[in-house]
Amino acid sequence: MSQRAPLLDAFLSALVALGLFAPMVGLQTTVGVHGIVLVPRPFAVAALVGAVFVLRLLVRLWQARRPPEHAGVGRIGRAFAGLGPYLVPALLAAALLMPWFANRATIDLGVLVLTYVMLGWGLNIVVGLAGLLDLGYVAFYAVGAYSYALIAENTGLGFWSCLPAAGALAALWGITLGFPVLRLRGDYLAIVTLAFGEIIRVVLLNWVSLTGGPNGISGIPRPTLFGLRFTMSDEPGTFAGFFHLAPSPMQRQIFLYYIILVLALLTNWVTLRLRRQPLGRVWEALREDEIACRSLGINITTTKLTAFAVGACFGGFAGAFFATRQGFISPESFTFMESATVLAIVVLGGMGSQLGVVLAALVMIGGPEMFRPLADYRMLIFGLALVVMMVLRPRGLVTERRPSVTLRRNAGAIPAAMIAEGRG
Amino acid sequence: MAYALQQLINGITLGMIYGLIAVGYTMVYGIIGMINFAHGDVFMIGAFLSLIALSGLASLGITAVPLALAITLVFAAALAALYGWTIERVAYRPLRGSFRLAPLISAIGMSITLQNFAQVSQGARVKPLAPLLPGGLVLSHGEGFAVQLSWMQIAIALTTVLCLGVFTWLVTRTPLGRAMRACEQDLKMASLLGIDINQTIGLTFVIGAALAAVAGLMFLLYYGAIDFYIGFVAGVKAFTAAVLGGIGSLPGAVLGGLLIGLIETFWSAYFSVQYKDVAAFSILAITLVFLPTGLLGRTDVEKV
Numbered sequence: 096m097s098q099r100a101p102l103l104d105a106f107l108s109a110l111v112a113l114g115l116f117a118p119m120v121g122l123q124t125t126v127g128v129h130g131i132v133l134v135p136r137p138f139a140v141a142a143l144v145g146a147v148f149v150l151r152l153l154v155r156l157w158q159a160r161r162p163p164e165h166a167g168v169g170r171i172g173r174a175f176a177g178l179g180p181y182l183v184p185a186l187l188a189a190a191l192l193m194p195w196f197a198n199r200a201t202i203d204l205g206v207l208v209l210t211y212v213m214l215g216w217g218l219n220i221v222v223g224l225a226g227l228l229d230l231g232y233v234a235f236y237a238v239g240a241y242s243y244a245l246i247a248e249n250t251g252l253g254f255w256s257c258l259p260a261a262g263a264l265a266a267l268w269g270i271t272l273g274f275p276v277l278r279l280r281g282d283y284l285a286i287v288t289l290a291f292g293e294i295i296r297v298v299l300l301n302w303v304s305l306t307g308g309p310n311g312i313s314g315i316p317r318p319t320l321f322g323l324r325f326t327m328s329d330e331p332g333t334f335a336g337f338f339h340l341a342p343s344p345m346q347r348q349i350f351l352y353y354i355i356l357v358l359a360l361l362t363n364w365v366t367l368r369l370r371r372q373p374l375g376r377v378w379e380a381l382r383e384d385e386i387a388c389r390s391l392g393i394n395i396t397t398t399k400l401t402a403f404a405v406g407a408c409f410g411g412f413a414g415a416f417f418a419t420r421q422g423f424i425s426p427e428s429f430t431f432m433e434s435a436t437v438l439a440i441v442v443l444g445g446m447g448s449q450l451g452v453v454l455a456a457l458v459m460i461g462g463p464e465m466f467r468p469l470a471d472y473r474m475l476i477f478g479l480a481l482v483v484m485m486v487l488r489p490r491g492l493v494t495e496r497r498p499s500v501t502l503r504r505n506a507g508a509i510p511a512a513m514i515a516e517g518r519g
Numbered sequence: 520m521a522y523a524l525q526q527l528i529n530g531i532t533l534g535m536i537y538g539l540i541a542v543g544y545t546m547v548y549g550i551i552g553m554i555n556f557a558h559g560d561v562f563m564i565g566a567f568l569s570l571i572a573l574s575g576l577a578s579l580g581i582t583a584v585p586l587a588l589a590i591t592l593v594f595a596a597a598l599a600a601l602y603g604w605t606i607e608r609v610a611y612r613p614l615r616g617s618f619r620l621a622p623l624i625s626a627i628g629m630s631i632t633l634q635n636f637a638q639v640s641q642g643a644r645v646k647p648l649a650p651l652l653p654g655g656l657v658l659s660h661g662e663g664f665a666v667q668l669s670w671m672q673i674a675i676a677l678t679t680v681l682c683l684g685v686f687t688w689l690v691t692r693t694p695l696g697r698a699m700r701a702c703e704q705d706l707k708m709a710s711l712l713g714i715d716i717n718q719t720i721g722l723t724f725v726i727g728a729a730l731a732a733v734a735g736l737m738f739l740l741y742y743g744a745i746d747f748y749i750g751f752v753a754g755v756k757a758f759t760a761a762v763l764g765g766i767g768s769l770p771g772a773v774l775g776g777l778l779i780g781l782i783e784t785f786w787s788a789y790f791s792v793q794y795k796d797v798a799a800f801s802i803l804a805i806t807l808v809f810l811p812t813g814l815l816g817r818t819d820v821e822k823v
Contacts, residue, residue, distance in 0.1 A: 111601065111605055114598060114601045115598075115601060115602060115605060118568055118571050118572075118598060119564065119567065119568070119571075119636070119637070119640050119641065120640045122571050122574075122575065123640065123641060123642065124567075124570055124571060124574060124641055124642075124646050125642065126644060126646065126647065130574070130577075130647075130648070130649055131570065131573075131574040131646060131647075131648065132574070132578075133571065133574050133575055133578060222620075228620070228623075275804055275805075275807075275808045276804075276807075278808070278811045279807055279811055280811070281619075282548070282554055282762070282766065283762060283766075283807055283811060283812070283813075285554065285623075286554075286758060286759060286762045286803070287803065287804050287807060289755065290755075290759065290800035290803055290804060291800075291804075293755065293796060293800060294796070294797050294800050294801070297793070297794065297796050297797050298794075298797065300793075301791075301793040301794060431751070431755075432631075435627045435631075438620075438624065438627075439624050439627060439628070442620045442621065442623075442624045443624065446620065471635070471638065471639050472635075472639060474631060474634075474635040475631075475632060475635035475636055475639055477628075477631060477635075478628045478629065478630070478631030478632030478633075478634075478635060479628070479632050480628075481624065481625070481627065481628025481631065481632075482609070482610045482625050482628040482629055482632065485610075485614065485621050485622075485624050485625040485628065486609075486610065486613045486614060486625065489614050489617040489618065489621035490617075490618070490621075
């Protein structure tokens, strides 16, 4: 922490900001008739530099007023810990009841948030439990989505019949990815998984005869409720016709919402159950210390592969749901940004914390939607917010963990800082 | 044969651009052990700064190509260095000593920020630039195919060699380089011995960003068009190059860059241009299966 006077410090920051913004913001390159023309924008630069000055000054004055908090569990963490027993049922009840009171846009947003909650929980198995850094999780999401779309297109099967196949194929790809990277550690693993995600995307983009290339696949069948279709007519065989309701697009929306809610809760339930079983315990042991695992006779190969496979499987389910919700998929939906977002949700939630994933998904997916009127500036704010949140809370939103295995009953929560992050 | 020779020239040119970016990745990784995801975007910012400088100089009437290029190089490198320093100061330094994934996410956030910053401030359209150095040396005319070594490629090769030369001198012969190597070996020990590690790490980012800006200028000159998205693709390729060469190893980064450039160029020339990324990534994966620490990387011994 620098010891300069706040005013001087703010002045220096403003000077740096001037250097950063003067050319990039102050001189806009526009394509003219005779090549590039520069359009000066001095006022924008002045405003930005002024903003940096004021912000830096405020931050310094605020820091001087109260000493930084060093405790592992911050104030927010303590607040959540107090709320702990009520927060989960409250969130669950809110999620269950939400469609009955919300309008269509909110339900759409709810579906989106829940999709990311499910992806976050799926990735949490790989990253949070087994400690394997996966930067290409979107690949399994894509495999699930394309598996469902292609199977449905070529065989005429419905969503529910294809869902297990989509999950199984994604799991298969998880194992396929897992094999070559078994020996890799840390960032080598990260880059190979990232490369894998890009390979899948490039293949989807260029294998036009199978995947339709950049045009994607459209007309993907919608899910049915025990064979009842959701359409805008009330003939027999549709949901509205069977229950003698007025057909409304809201019905399908609410149905989709409950599908993803059930799928997400299934992911959570499986994860929580697995954590209590030998497999989950071995994952956590692997995260804590790989060498100790080896010396205890644990088969590292199968442990890592199952983590990849189970995580990928849930990614595949989420992908199939994404395909059926959109009715249209193209490689554009499966870029690295998606992997980064899901990983950010897991890390920001506090690695390994199931509740944290939910809160982080609400913040990260719900937040940018609120900024939608800002259009171009939305992603800029998203990026900045990501940096600020990580700097303020490097251990994530939920910084306490309940241990999976304890000797005594009612053992207390432990700070997340005590949990290893894995080296894989 | 002539065709292959031409591809070799093109591949080496591309590889040099990748190599320059990869040096920044590998240097940061060597010292603080993090993937600086925003590095590719600093390269993109460098390309934009170069475009602004070149356009500005043209409107000021400075049209002598060597002079304009020299001024642009210094301008872009200096300002990109400022970006590198600021990024480290704002997004990474507060997270040093935190757990491994926190700076990674912060870096991804920084990368998104820089990309959208460029999009908002400079517009989303592709910016073209008329070729500054047209023409070149025709090496052979055989078989109805002229092998050409363009002035631009010569300029890129010379600049890269010059930059890497200065950089090597900096790392091996100066007190700063010694401090950097010390930090790379053991950060805590270096700080105990009185090395200002904050300053050293800050300067590492400055040097890496300056090299990335040089690569950005060369990318702009070579391809003649940039947009705000070039940073991601080039960044991933350069990071692949750094890992292929063995992350943390400086000669490895240049070697990896050249290899990735050659693989891409030859694959595009003889097989299919669409799958060039698949080829590069597959070779990376295959190499890592047999050499888990890259071509020139050291295997770190884990003490129990």
